[in-house]
Amino acid sequence: MTAEAILSIPTPPRQSLSVTTGRDRARKTKQWLAFMMLRGAILIVAAALVVIVGFLVINGISSISWGFLTEVPRNNMTEGGIWPCIVGTLLLSLGAMAVALPLGVASAIYLHEYALPGRTMRIIRLGVNNLAGVPSVVFGLFGLGLFVTAMNLGVSILAGWLTLGVLCLPVIIGTTEEALRSVPATYREASLALGGTKWQTIWRVVLPSALPGILTGSILGISRAAGETAAIMFTAAVFYTPKMPNSIFSDVMALPYHIYVLATAGTEIEKTRPIQYGTALVLIALVLGMNLFAIILRAWLQRRGSR
Amino acid sequence: MRRSTKEIIIKQAFLATAVTSLAVLALIMIFLFMEGLPTFSFVSVKDFLFGLDWYPTDEANPAYGILPLIVASGAVTALSSLLAIPLGVMTAVYLAEIASPRVRAVVKPVVEMLASLPSVVIGFFGMVIMAPFLQDYFGVAVGLNLSNAALMLAFMSVPTIASVSEDAIYAVPRDLKEASFALGATHLETLARVTLPAALSGIGTAVILGMSRAIGETMVVLMVAGGAAVIPNSLWSPVRPMPASIAAEMAEAPFRGHHYHALFATAMVLFMVTLFFNILADYFSHKHQQSGSASL
Numbered sequence: 134m135t136a137e138a139i140l141s142i143p144t145p146p147r148q149s150l151s152v153t154t155g156r157d158r159a160r161k162t163k164q165w166l167a168f169m170m171l172r173g174a175i176l177i178v179a180a181a182l183v184v185i186v187g188f189l190v191i192n193g194i195s196s197i198s199w200g201f202l203t204e205v206p207r208n209n210m211t212e213g214g215i216w217p218c219i220v221g222t223l224l225l226s227l228g229a230m231a232v233a234l235p236l237g238v239a240s241a242i243y244l245h246e247y248a249l250p251g252r253t254m255r256i257i258r259l260g261v262n263n264l265a266g267v268p269s270v271v272f273g274l275f276g277l278g279l280f281v282t283a284m285n286l287g288v289s290i291l292a293g294w295l296t297l298g299v300l301c302l303p304v305i306i307g308t309t310e311e312a313l314r315s316v317p318a319t320y321r322e323a324s325l326a327l328g329g330t331k332w333q334t335i336w337r338v339v340l341p342s343a344l345p346g347i348l349t350g351s352i353l354g355i356s357r358a359a360g361e362t363a364a365i366m367f368t369a370a371v372f373y374t375p376k377m378p379n380s381i382f383s384d385v386m387a388l389p390y391h392i393y394v395l396a397t398a399g400t401e402i403e404k405t406r407p408i409q410y411g412t413a414l415v416l417i418a419l420v421l422g423m424n425l426f427a428i429i430l431r432a433w434l435q436r437r438g439s440r
Numbered sequence: 441m442r443r444s445t446k447e448i449i450i451k452q453a454f455l456a457t458a459v460t461s462l463a464v465l466a467l468i469m470i471f472l473f474m475e476g477l478p479t480f481s482f483v484s485v486k487d488f489l490f491g492l493d494w495y496p497t498d499e500a501n502p503a504y505g506i507l508p509l510i511v512a513s514g515a516v517t518a519l520s521s522l523l524a525i526p527l528g529v530m531t532a533v534y535l536a537e538i539a540s541p542r543v544r545a546v547v548k549p550v551v552e553m554l555a556s557l558p559s560v561v562i563g564f565f566g567m568v569i570m571a572p573f574l575q576d577y578f579g580v581a582v583g584l585n586l587s588n589a590a591l592m593l594a595f596m597s598v599p600t601i602a603s604v605s606e607d608a609i610y611a612v613p614r615d616l617k618e619a620s621f622a623l624g625a626t627h628l629e630t631l632a633r634v635t636l637p638a639a640l641s642g643i644g645t646a647v648i649l650g651m652s653r654a655i656g657e658t659m660v661v662l663m664v665a666g667g668a669a670v671i672p673n674s675l676w677s678p679v680r681p682m683p684a685s686i687a688a689e690m691a692e693a694p695f696r697g698h699h700y701h702a703l704f705a706t707a708m709v710l711f712m713v714t715l716f717f718n719i720l721a722d723y724f725s726h727k728h729q730q731s732g733s734a735s736l
Contacts (some may be wrong), residue, residue, distance in 0.1 A: 160626050160628075160629070161626065163628060164626050164627060164628035164629075167628050168538055168628070170530070171530050171533055171534040171538060172534065174526070174527050174530035174531055174534065175530075175531055175534050175547055177527060178527060178531055178550065178551060178554065178595075178598055178602075179547070179550050181554060181595045181598075182550055182553055182554045182557075185557065185561070185562065185565050185595075186557075188565065188569050189561070189564075189565070235457075236457055236460050239453075239454055239457035239458070240454075240457050240458040240460060240461060242454055243451075243454035243455055243457065243458035244458060246454075247451050247454055247455070248455075248458070253455075256462065257458050257459065257461065257462060259719070259722055260459075260461045260462035260465050261461045262718055262721075262722055263465055263715060263718045263719070263722075264461045264464060264465050265718075266649070266652050266653075266656070266714050266715070266717065266718035266721075267465070267468060267656070267711065267714060268655070268656025268657070268658060268683055268710055268711070268714055269559075269656070269657075269658055270656070270658040270683045270686050270687050270707070270710075271468065271472070271656070271707050271710060271711050271714075272468075273687070273690075274471070274472065274475075274686065274690070274703075274704060274707050275467070275468045275471050275472070277690070278471035278472075278474070278475055278704075279467060279471055283471075299464045302460070302461055302464070303461070306461070330443060330446075330447050331447055331450075331451075332446070332447055332450045353556075356556055357556070359558075360556070360557075360558025360559070360560070360561070361558070362558070362559065362560040362658070362659045363559075363658035363659055363662075363683070363687050366687065366690075366691070367690055367691070389558055389560040389561075389659075390560075392560050392561070392564055393560050393563075393564075393659065393662075393663065396564055396567060396568070396663065397567075397662075397663060406568070409564065409568070410568075413560075413561050413564050416558060416560075416561060417557065417558070417561055420556055420557070420558055421553055421556065421557075424552065424553055424556045425549070425553070428549045428552060432545070
């Protein structure tokens with residue numbers, strides 16, 4: 134086609150052009166409206182977090198004092214501090230992680246490094262996904278039936294560890310798999326090319342580079358265990374115990390259960406309101422602090438990885 | 441040879457650990473059935489599932505019908521889904537398609553933090569702040585009721601729905617969207633006619649997982665739902681969903697008494713429902729797996 138031929142193509146009439154712009158404007162307006170609605174949804178979600186955390190901070194901050202954090206409850210739990218609950222929650226969540234971490238990391242290594250797509254992998258994955266969906270109160274009953282009753286551990290720290298441990302297992306498996314996925318295939322190939330066996334490759338190459346990601350996962354797991362209530366109310370936590378835990382067979386007090394008990398079952402619900410707010414504030418500070426740390430750690434890892 | 445034997449042993453050891461999750465799931469089922477099935481020696485399956493009266497502690501004439509609890513669980517979950525599904529999916533669309541990287545870096549952690557709030561804290565919020573608010577501004581007689589619980593539950597399932605849907609939207613192949621843009625479609629038209637339909641099975645999975653989380657959530661319904669074991673007749677009725685009943689009564693139920701067994705049987709029903717939801721979600725995500733534009 135020559136230049137003259139192109140030039141001779143008639144331009145579309147003005148009218149039709151203006152019609153398209155009008156329609157374009159309508160389409161743009163529609164898009165603008167729809168995207169504003171999406172922004173609105175985000176604002177609602179963010180507002181929910183801000184309102185919940187904000188109210189607890191405003192109402193709880195006046196209860197927080199050195200004494201509140203380090204003293205034991207007194208006078209039928211209407212005065213004093215929450216030290217035993219803090220200790221109990223830390224003990225329970227760290228111990229649960231000690232149960233879940235080896236099992237979870239090993240499961241993830243199998244699923245990501247060894248298993249070939251097929252029936253075995255599909256069934257194991259189905260098991261993990263379903264375990265993640267089991268309601269926490271069912272975990273509580275399971276712990277009551279197996280650990281407390283059948284294994285005769287009683288309501289104890291150990292029973293709590295095992296119950297919370299299996300509850301956190303899917304979290305650990307999920308985050309570890311993600312960490313393993315982020316290890317470049319070239320690392321594995323280089324190790325295998327040097328004559329390393331599969332296990333040597335995993336142990337010396339894959340795991341060290343996945344370690345920070347696994348750490349992130351275990352922090353998330355600890356925070357999940359720390360906030361869990363229904364799973365420990367029949368297995369580890371008690372309403373009130375005058376002594377600090379001295380063995381893995383002791384029962385303990387825990388922050389989430391303390392909030393629940395004071396807010397619903399106490400005889401002086403109104404009087405202990407400041408303690409309830411204070412305990413809730415300590416619990417969310419603990420849980421959100423750990424989550425924030427994990428989120429920052431992950432962002433740092435991603436930046437390092439992309440460099 | 442020795443080296444390869446060692447490798448095989450290691451592999452088998454990892455397989456054995458990976459089966460733990462399955463074993464735990466099986467054990468959960470065994471223990472629920474072991475403690476729950478004796479219920480049907482003193483109440484028939486039909487009377488248990490469809491009985492209207494739940495008076496397990498009545499000395500003279502105990503009744504073990506969990507229909508009010510089942511209806512309560514269903515109502516609370518359905519109502520919370522009405523709010524959580526649009527909010528969660530919209531959040532996911534915004535995060536995956538519209539947010540700039542800088543906005544995303546702020547909003548994504550916000551959603552994750554919402555997910556990590558302990559349920560007892562959300563329940564506490566619903567009890568001490570939302571309930572009086574509803575009574576004062578909506579003139580509701582009882583602040584702890586179906587709607588309050590559904591609202592609190594919605595904020596717990598939004599993060600689940602959002603993060604799973606977001607992955608599904610991300611997984612839509614780039615060339616599909618580019619083809620739509622090349623045809624002159626706007627971003628919104630591409631979203632509505634190409635991206636979302638392609639991600640639909642993933643979003644379906646997300647919705648099912650979110651609902652499953654709402655059904656099984658315990659502390660919120662225990663603290664906020666009101667606790668009346670009757671079939672609700674309005675959105676403001678106090679209700680007693682299954683997890684709340686189990687958590688509230690287990691401590692007082694005499695060990696291996698009728699009440700104890702009935703609670704385990706309720707947990708059996710709850711477990712079956714969530715298992716069904718999770719298998720359905722798994723089926724959805726495998727059946728319509730989007731591995732590339734070729735599978736559309």
